[in-house]
Amino acid sequence: MTSEALTSSPMATPAGAGAPLSLDEFGRYTGAILDNLERVIDGKTEAATLALIVLIAEGHLLVEDVPGVGKTTLAKALATSVGCTVSRIQFTPDLLPSDVTGVSIYNQVDHAFEFKRGAVFANIVIADEINRASPKTQSALLECMEEQQVSVDGTTHPLEPPFIVVATQNPIEMEGTYALPEAQRDRFMARISMGYPDASAELSMLHHRESSSPMASLRAVVDKHRLAELIDTARAIYVSRAVESYVVSIVQATRIHPEFRLGASPRGTLHLVRAAKVLAALRGREFVVPDDINELVVPILAHRIVATRRAASDTRGGGTEAIATALRGIVAATPVPLNRSRPSA
Structure with missing residues (x-):
């Protein structure tokens, strides 16, 4: 079904934001990010496009599928394509909430508690195999994902925008997994499934990755300032x-x-x-x-x-x-x- 243009209006600048890019500029920069993603994810244009949409819409992305189909590779490629701070958290059954958010440690020199930031203090956080950690640790991300802040020992620590969580998880039928609670699933803007590559894409992967990984040569194509302009353009x-x-x-x-x-x-x-x-x-x-x-x-x-x-x-x-x-x-x-x-x- 094709729909014609409904009521439309020229793009307006949101309050407090910089001037948005032209749609031609928007297309040029987003095209460069997509090219980066497709260099490392063979035959998965739809998944790459949806990951890009979530990034610019300031959402969080949940990538769910069986092991070995490129979930973590997609998350790493998205993070590498943007010149922002990136951290990766490998979720395991023994991971603690304080490993994610941070902890207050007593400084014996200053005789005061000092907050040590956790891995969540980054612009793009890769939460790898999120459903292998306990529900208590999974819930450490709830406040971060919704309010972009961390509360520890009665003190609130803001997270620097943009803040995006790209989480991967194995299907809940896999051994050693804990289903995400409904409240946390709802905080993810989108969930995508990678799926197996078709025969031609898998053959291409064998040919191009025999001697090196495409991730090794991947470089950022937009910086944090440009990403903010892309976000402002989409808001308008x-x-x-x-x-x-x-x-x-x-x-x-x-x-x-x-x-x-x-x-x-x-x-x-x-x-x-x-x-x-x-x-x-x-x-x-x-x-x-x-x-x-x-x-x-x-x-x-x-x-x-x-x-x-x-x-x-x-x-x-x-x-x-x-x-x-x-x-x-x-x-x-x-x-x-x-x-x-x-x-x-």
Whole structure:
């Protein structure tokens, strides 16, 4: 289904932000990041594009799949492509919350407690195999991901923007994993599955990686200042009231769907619109259309939803496939807003 432009408006500068880039400049810089990602992830353009969307929409990304398909490589390539501070946390069963957030240590020289920052104090945090740590340690990221701050011993320590968590996890059926709590899954803007490469991509991987890894030659293509300009440009993309109502209708339908035990949250509504703005900018438009929303519904909303046991057992692939199928049905049944004329400036 192709939707024509709805009510659109020239890009406006958000309060307190610098002037956004032109869409041509936006496309040039985002194209360079995508080229970097595709150099190390063969045949996964869709996953690379969604990772880029989450980065510019200031969200957090959850990459879920079986071992060996490039989850960590995608996270590292995204972090390397942007000239920001990066830290990596390898989640293990013995990892402590203080290893993530930091801890107050008594300084015997100054006779005072001194805060030692944890690994979360970086612009891009790679949380590798996040579901191999205990739920207590997983929850150490809750405040960081939502409020961009860390509270330790009654003191709040802000995190420097931009702050993005790129987490990888193995499917919950894998041995030695702990399912993420619903509250934490909801903080991730999108969840993507890498999937196995097709035969040609796997053959290309064998040919190009026989003697060296493409990660070794990867370099940053944008700095922190440029990333902030990309973020400002995406924020300025226009969303009509009709498209906003369309998004709300889809999200509210998840809360009454007979196959869902838990529908999407209001945070999911916000994330869906923010991601659609980036997608519209990537496609060279200053406004969001319903097709942008439709394309992102499953990766943005599916991980927030809990299927009923019957729906999960009746669908091959379990609850994940049942949720995706039901979400596509909701999109198909939701009336698309009619075209409207461009408002006067």
